[in-house]
Amino acid sequence: MYYPPEPFRIKVTEPIRLIAGEEREARLVEAGYNVFQLRAEDIFIDLLTDSGTGAMSQEQWASLMRGDESYAGARSFQRLKAAVEDVFGFKYFVPAHQGRAAENILTAVLVKAGQYVPSNMHFDTTDANIRARGGRPVNLVIDEAFDPANLHPFKGNMDLGKLRAFIGKIGAANIPFGMMTVTNNAAGGQPVSMANLKAVAGLYHEYGIPFFIDAARYAENCYFIKLREKDYECKPVREIAREMFSYADGMCMSAKKDAIVNMGGLLCMNDEEIFENVKNELILREGFPTYGGLAGRDLDAMATGLYEGLDESYLAYRLAQTAYLGACINEAGIPTIQPIGGHAVYIDAHAVFPHIPNYEFPGVSLAVEMYREGAIRGSEIGSVMFGCLDPDTGIWHYPKLELLRLAIPRRTYTQSHMDYVVDSLAKIKDRADTIRGYKFTYAPELLRHFTARFEPL
Numbered sequence: 001m002y003y004p005p006e007p008f009r010i011k012v013t014e015p016i017r018l019i020a021g022e023e024r025e026a027r028l029v030e031a032g033y034n035v036f037q038l039r040a041e042d043i044f045i046d047l048l049t050d051s052g053t054g055a056m057s058q059e060q061w062a063s064l065m066r067g068d069e070s071y072a073g074a075r076s077f078q079r080l081k082a083a084v085e086d087v088f089g090f091k092y093f094v095p096a097h098q099g100r101a102a103e104n105i106l107t108a109v110l111v112k113a114g115q116y117v118p119s120n121m122h123f124d125t126t127d128a129n130i131r132a133r134g135g136r137p138v139n140l141v142i143d144e145a146f147d148p149a150n151l152h153p154f155k156g157n158m159d160l161g162k163l164r165a166f167i168g169k170i171g172a173a174n175i176p177f178g179m180m181t182v183t184n185n186a187a188g189g190q191p192v193s194m195a196n197l198k199a200v201a202g203l204y205h206e207y208g209i210p211f212f213i214d215a216a217r218y219a220e221n222c223y224f225i226k227l228r229e230k231d232y233e234c235k236p237v238r239e240i241a242r243e244m245f246s247y248a249d250g251m252c253m254s255a256k257k258d259a260i261v262n263m264g265g266l267l268c269m270n271d272e273e274i275f276e277n278v279k280n281e282l283i284l285r286e287g288f289p290t291y292g293g294l295a296g297r298d299l300d301a302m303a304t305g306l307y308e309g310l311d312e313s314y315l316a317y318r319l320a321q322t323a324y325l326g327a328c329i330n331e332a333g334i335p336t337i338q339p340i341g342g343h344a345v346y347i348d349a350h351a352v353f354p355h356i357p358n359y360e361f362p363g364v365s366l367a368v369e370m371y372r373e374g375a376i377r378g379s380e381i382g383s384v385m386f387g388c389l390d391p392d393t394g395i396w397h398y399p400k401l402e403l404l405r406l407a408i409p410r411r412t413y414t415q416s417h418m419d420y421v422v423d424s425l426a427k428i429k430d431r432a433d434t435i436r437g438y439k440f441t442y443a444p445e446l447l448r449h450f451t452a453r454f455e456p457l
């Protein structure tokens, strides 16, 4: 594979420092072995998330200076509106301070207790927002998504048979809207094909169910379509994106990913009545509809970032950097989800630590070891994040995959940072059989991975 060099050069730097091994040990104990609880200054390479952690461009910093902080009708809002209409093509939209705020508004307006919201796979904030309204999130991704070695090019696809059967069983009246997450973050940053998304939209619409896209990483998904789907190799990514959104009735988006801003979100829709209700809810929770919980300068940086996130030389470098990290980790004999996804490499923690069962959290063991070995931070995407108690049966459910995600901030780290990560992982692999699992000493009910505390077994 060809790994193109960064299509930018570095104008501003931020120092990072590697603290000593004993110090790292003390920090782990203080953090209750939860890497979310560590101080960022004690981390050398931070791959916890690609959300809001990217480097803004000179144009985005210039956009910040153009920010209009008027409470209502600011110029910055007009600029964002023009970009959102151009890139996505929906009739109406509101800004929100981040993705989960958009999800909160959407679910407040549309979800009633006892209703179901299907998707290929909801990410945890969407899942939690649906549950917080008394609704039930349902994941109907294709089975290939759960086989880490399977090389299906679009492992984020919805299983159309499962979706049809589900709608038939539950009834369209109990489904206020359906979703698709592009790319599928919860299972490998894997893309959805245009053909699948179109078929899903057709199925929802056959039953009169509105269709919303979770668009956090839509640009990366569109670039995968260009690379992998027949008939799209010659289409500009911007056209692919317009086609994708033309099949949907709306979308919610964390702009902290593919719009490359540190803060921001969007909620778009075509239905005027939903828009009216969204605006009222937004005013209550986020702010006036022309700023939605953001400063004017944030709106401006988002407007600029939306175009930069769709730039094809950037996207080629972006996906190649992730592929490079994945390929080097695999060469070191460490299994990851295949193919390598868009924004992150997902290490199969169960395969690294086959002796640690899911209820002893192998993903946490790997997260702790990465910090211990190299002051590197990744995030568990496994039983801590997605293990849940079924309210109907009282039985605990564990996810099919126990993963450690190394998410790559956009335009932030270089190839030698990636090489350092690989070296640290190789050292962990050499002592894998000596590493043990963890148990909770504290765990809240929703989104527990953020604040949970652990002790080693």
Ligand code: P61
Pocket: 048, 049, 050, 051, 098, 099, 100, 101, 123, 124, 125, 126, 181, 185, 214, 216, 217, 254, 255, 256, 264, 265, 379, 407, 447, 449
């Ligand atoms: C992430 F540990 N993702 O991947 P907000 N949809 C999708 C997302 O990936 C997403 C949101 C909606 C994050 C941040 C994060 O438990 C965690 O702007 C596909 O973060 O509100 C966010 O967007 C929500 C990390 C979120 C977590 C929740 O790293």
